[in-house]
Every structure is written in structure tokens, then in C-alpha cells.
Amino acid sequence: MQYEDRAPEDNLNTPDHHPVREFLKLAVMAAVAVVVLGIILNFAGSRLGALLPFKAELWITERVHKAAIETGQQSPFEQKIVQAELQQYLQSVADKVAVALEVDTSMPVTLHYSSENVINAFATLGGHVYFFKGLLDLLPHENALAMLIAHEYSHVTLRHPAKGLGGGLALAIGTSAVGLGSENQLFSLGSRITSSSFSRSMETEADRSALVAVNAIYGHVGGAAALFELFMQQRQGGSSGQFENFVSTHPLDQQRIAQIDRVARDNRWSVSGQLTPLPDGFQQWLRVQ
Amino acid sequence: MTQLAIFAVLLLLGYGFGQLAERRHYRSIKKREQEMTALPAIASRHPPSGEYYQQRLVIGSVVVASDYFKSFVANLVNVFGGRIKSYEPLLDRGRREAMLRLKQAAKSQGANIVFNVKYETSRIGGGITTIEVLAYGTALIPLESE
Numbered sequence: 013m014q015y016e017d018r019a020p021e022d023n024l025n026t027p028d029h030h031p032v033r034e035f036l037k038l039a040v041m042a043a044v045a046v047v048v049l050g051i052i053l054n055f056a057g058s059r060l061g062a063l064l065p066f067k068a069e070l071w072i073t074e075r076v077h078k079a080a081i082e083t084g085q086q087s088p089f090e091q092k093i094v095q096a097e098l099q100q101y102l103q104s105v106a107d108k109v110a111v112a113l114e115v116d117t118s119m120p121v122t123l124h125y126s127s128e129n130v131i132n133a134f135a136t137l138g139g140h141v142y143f144f145k146g147l148l149d150l151l152p153h154e155n156a157l158a159m160l161i162a163h164e165y166s167h168v169t170l171r172h173p174a175k176g177l178g179g180g181l182a183l184a185i186g187t188s189a190v191g192l193g194s195e196n197q198l199f200s201l202g203s204r205i206t207s208s209s210f211s212r213s214m215e216t217e218a219d220r221s222a223l224v225a226v227n228a229i230y231g232h233v234g235g236a237a238a239l240f241e242l243f244m245q246q247r248q249g250g251s252s253g254q255f256e257n258f259v260s261t262h263p264l265d266q267q268r269i270a271q272i273d274r275v276a277r278d279n280r281w282s283v284s285g286q287l288t289p290l291p292d293g294f295q296q297w298l299r300v301q
Numbered sequence: 302m303t304q305l306a307i308f309a310v311l312l313l314l315g316y317g318f319g320q321l322a323e324r325r326h327y328r329s330i331k332k333r334e335q336e337m338t339a340l341p342a343i344a345s346r347h348p349p350s351g352e353y354y355q356q357r358l359v360i361g362s363v364v365v366a367s368d369y370f371k372s373f374v375a376n377l378v379n380v381f382g383g384r385i386k387s388y389e390p391l392l393d394r395g396r397r398e399a400m401l402r403l404k405q406a407a408k409s410q411g412a413n414i415v416f417n418v419k420y421e422t423s424r425i426g427g428g429i430t431t432i433e434v435l436a437y438g439t440a441l442i443p444l445e446s447e
């Protein structure tokens with residue numbers, strides 16, 4: 013018998029391998045899969061979030077509030093409005109908005125004010141709405157203030173915080189399920205609550221709803237666009253550092269102004285009318301606190 | 302952002318060093334395989350009859366690690382299915398290196414043939430894929446060479 017050994021043929025067990033090409037192909041496939049899954053998860057999560065009763069929102073914020081106090085941290089729900097005249101005035105405009113938007117009494121909205129010089133305002137779970145001095149300081153008249161308050165109110169009535177929370181949680185669960193994220197993300201509910209950002213479609217929806225309220229209160233939507241013109245000016249002025257999520261996640265100012273005109277035209281609302289001035293001393297009230 | 306940068310660096314390092322190691326290893330493997338053809342390794346369980354040999358167990362074992370790039374690509378393939386092409390050269394190198402070491406062991410003992418050769422592969426360690434390939438067989442050493 014003859015025994016023979018030959019060196020193995022080349023490439024028999026490792027044929028035609030292009031590592032970089034394979035990597036690029038797989039990376040594109042994975043990116044598409046992640047985006048599609050993300051959209052589905054976010055959509056499903058926000059649908060589920062919308063089913064959350066408002067009472068559950070209140071329960072969550074109450075828990076966060078208590079947990080913050082127990083651990084000696086500052087609760088995000090503490091910043092009530094100290095200055096009495098400011099409190100009264102903001103509340104009076106908010107009440108008009110609430111009537112115009114037919115806000116259910118089972119959905120109480122709490123106003124908060126921070127004297128931080130940030131151009132920001134936001135709404136979060138449990139009907140907590142925050143206004144910052146930096147933004148209120150720039151408002152030219154009550155109509156713009158009403159637009160701002162109505163916008164934040166609309167986020168609450170349209171259940172945007174709950175939808176955002178649902179979508180965010182679904183995404184966090186999804187990413188940690190495939191091992192991309194950490195479980196910590198799931199439990200960072202507290203930070204999620206104070207930094208809630210909404211999708212552009214939610215912002216557009218809130219703008220539309222806010223216009224209905226402004227028109228109902230003043231009989232015209234004049235001055236509503238001033239809010240966004242103000243953002244545009246600030247942005248051009250280069251103070252973009254002060255803008256926080258209110259502006260950065262919101263649709264382009266021009267688009268929002270254009271939308272006001274469009275909605276007004278469709279509904280035959282007047283875009284000009286008597287503008288209501290802010291009360292005397294409004295800017296002094298903002299400085300207290 | 303930092304995480305992404307670290308990831309990209311690891312991926313690049315993995316690719317660069319992985320390819321370098323692989324090319325070098327293959328060059329060495331091919332050279333030694335040519336040198337070792339004089340010592341056949343046979344899978345048959347039946348040694349040649351009529352001749353007198355001393356039989357000894359010889360083993361050749363090697364541990365090869367994947368690199369970050371290969372493992373990442375393999376993980377992606379795990380999602381979509383299909384051949385994990387990035388691991389195929391790894392195992393191929395492992396088997397051929399183990400065989401070369403087995404032959405080296407046999408040669409140093411004066412064997413002129415190795416019978417009943419078998420391979421075993423096992424995964425060791427966690428994290429980045431690391432494999433051990435073991436080749437073992439019966440070296441037949443002519444009695445007069447003792």
C-alpha cells in the first residue's frame with residue numbers, strides 16, 4: 013500500500029472571502045433593521061403610552077417627587093411660582109386656555125416657573141408645565157404668551173408626555189433586549205420625565221391645537237406667530253447655546269409661522285387684530301425667585 | 302460619541318492586525334506543509350501489516366483567537382443567518398497548524414507515518430471567540446530506528 017500526503021489545496025475551505033465588502037453589506041442591513049424596528053417600537057410604545065390613564069401619569073410623577081425628597085435631591089415638581097402676581101397672571105391666562113381647549117378637570121395642569129435664563133418651556137407627565145425666565149422675558153405681548161401656554165397645554169391634553177414615555181420605554185426595552193443598551197436606561201425614569209422631548213409631528217399637532225385656543229380667547233390668531241419670530245431672531249442672534257430642547261426638537265420656525273397662516277386661512281380666522289399687552293411690571297415679577 | 306470612536310478604533314485595529322496575522326500565518330503554514338509532505342498523516346485505522354513498528358500517541362494542539370472585526374461580523378451574521386465566512390479561515394488555520402504540530406511531534410520521534418489521525422475543536426474562554434484545535438494520531442516508528 014502506498015501512503016502519500018499532499019499539502020491541502022488552497023482556498024478549499026476558505027473560498028472567496030471579502031471581509032470589508034461583507035462587513036459593509038451586513039452593517040447596512042443591520043442599520044436598516046435597527047431603524048425599522050425602532051420606528052415600529054416607538055410607534056407601538058407611544059400607542060400603548062396613550063392608553064395610560066392620566067391618573068397613572070399623576071401616580072408616576074408623585075413617586076418621582078417622593079423618591080427625590082427621600083434621597084435628598086431637588087424634586088423637579090417643586091419649582092412652584094413664588095411671585096404672587098406672576099402666579100395669578102399666568103394662571104389667569106392658563107385658565108382661559110383651559111376653557112378654550114375644554115381641558116377636562118380630571119386632567120389638572122400645574123404651572124412651574126424657573127428663573128433660569130434659558131429660552132425654554134416644556135410639558136411633562138402629570139400635567140406639569142415649565143416656563144423659564146429666559147423665554148418669558150422675551151415675550152412681546154399676552155397673545156404670544158397665550159400661544160406658548162396653549163402649546164404646552166396641548167401637549168398635556170394630547171397626551172404627548174405619555175406617548176413619548178411609552179415610545180421611549182419601548183425603545184429602551186428593545187435596545188436592551190438585543191444587548192445594545194443597558195438596563196439602566198429602563199430605570200432612568202426620572203431623567204426621562206424632566207427631559208421629555210416630542211417628535212416633530214407632536215409639535216405640529218400642539219401648534220394647531222394651541223391656535224384654536226388663541227383664536228377662541230382673542231377672536232383672532234394675530235401675535236401667535238410672534239413666538240416663533242422671537243425664536244428665529246434669537247437663533248440668528250447666535251444665542252443658540254441658550255436654546256434647549258424646546259427649540260432644537262421643534263420644527264423649523266419658518267415652517268411653524270407658515271403653518272399658522274395656513275391654518276388661519278383654512279379656518280377663516282383673522283391673522284391680525286388688537287394685541288393685548290402684558291401687564292405692567294411683568295418683567296419685574298420674573299426677576300423675583 | 303466616544304463609545305462610537307472606541308468601537309471604530311477597535312474594529313480598525315481588529316481588521317488590520319487580524320488580516321496581518323492571518324496572512325503571515327498562512328504563509329508559514331504553506332511553507333511548512335510543503336516541508337512535511339514526506340511524513341504522511343493518514344485517517345485510516347489500519348496500520349500497514351507485515352512490518353514492525355513502535356506505536357506512539359502524538360498530538361498537535363493550537364489555540365487561535367478571533368479578532369474584534371471578525372467577531373463583530375460574525376455577530377451580525379448571527380442575526381441574519383448564513384455562512385460565517387470570517388470564521389472559516391480561523392478554523393482552517395487552526396486545523397492546519399495543529400496537523401503541522403502533530404507531524405512535528407511525530408518527526409522528532411523518528412516516525413515515518415502517522416495513522417488514525419483525528420481532529421477535535423473546542424471553544425475556550427468567554428468574550429472574543431477563541432478556539433483550540435487538537436489533532437491526534439498514532440505515530441508509527443520503525444523499530445530499527447530505536
Ligand SMILES: [Zn+2]
Nearest residue numbers: 163167215218
Ligand atoms: Zn412643544
